[in-house]
Amino acid sequence: MKNLIIIIFSIFTVHIFSQDLTITAMDEVHQDSGNRTIETLVQFPEDISNYNQIIMRIHLNCPNGGCDPWDRKAYISIENFDNWIEIGRYVTPYGVSCGWEIDVTDFKSILHGNVH
Numbered sequence: 001m002k003n004l005i006i007i008i009f010s011i012f013t014v015h016i017f018s019q020d021l022t023i024t025a026m027d028e029v030h031q032d033s034g035n036r037t038i039e040t041l042v043q044f045p046e047d048i049s050n051y052n053q054i055i056m057r058i059h060l061n062c063p064n065g066g067c068d069p070w071d072r073k074a075y076i077s078i079e080n081f082d083n084w085i086e087i088g089r090y091v092t093p094y095g096v097s098c099g100w101e102i103d104v105t106d107f108k109s110i111l112h113g114n115v116h
Helices: 105-110
Strands: 005-009 013-018 022-027 054-060 073-080 083-091 098-103
Touching: 054 083, 054 105, 073 105, 083 098, 083 105
Parallel strands: 005 054
Antiparallel strands: 005 013, 013 022, 054 098, 073 083
16 A cells, blocks of 8 residues: 655655655756746546555755855645645754655545646
8 A cells, every 4th residue: 555645845856756656846946036936737546545644744955055144934725716725834043954854644535647
């Protein structure tokens, strides 16, 4: 039985991992003051009924020249029937790489098929 999907969101890379599945949603995407909103279409499996946990891992890498010296708020949302639903948020630390894990299993009913 498949029992875990791990979603990794990053300012520079986004991956979705499971023991049986790897999907790259974004890779080497740079987000800065000129590019504050990034949208992508992520293809989840149509049937995720065999997964009992979905973990979103967020890892932010510093670009050449270093990370932003200020803290920034970020929101991760998915579109569901023309409504945007926030599934996670974070605040960056000052000038360093960072990462978090968020259990998003409660959103399992909308994390299947094509998801913006």
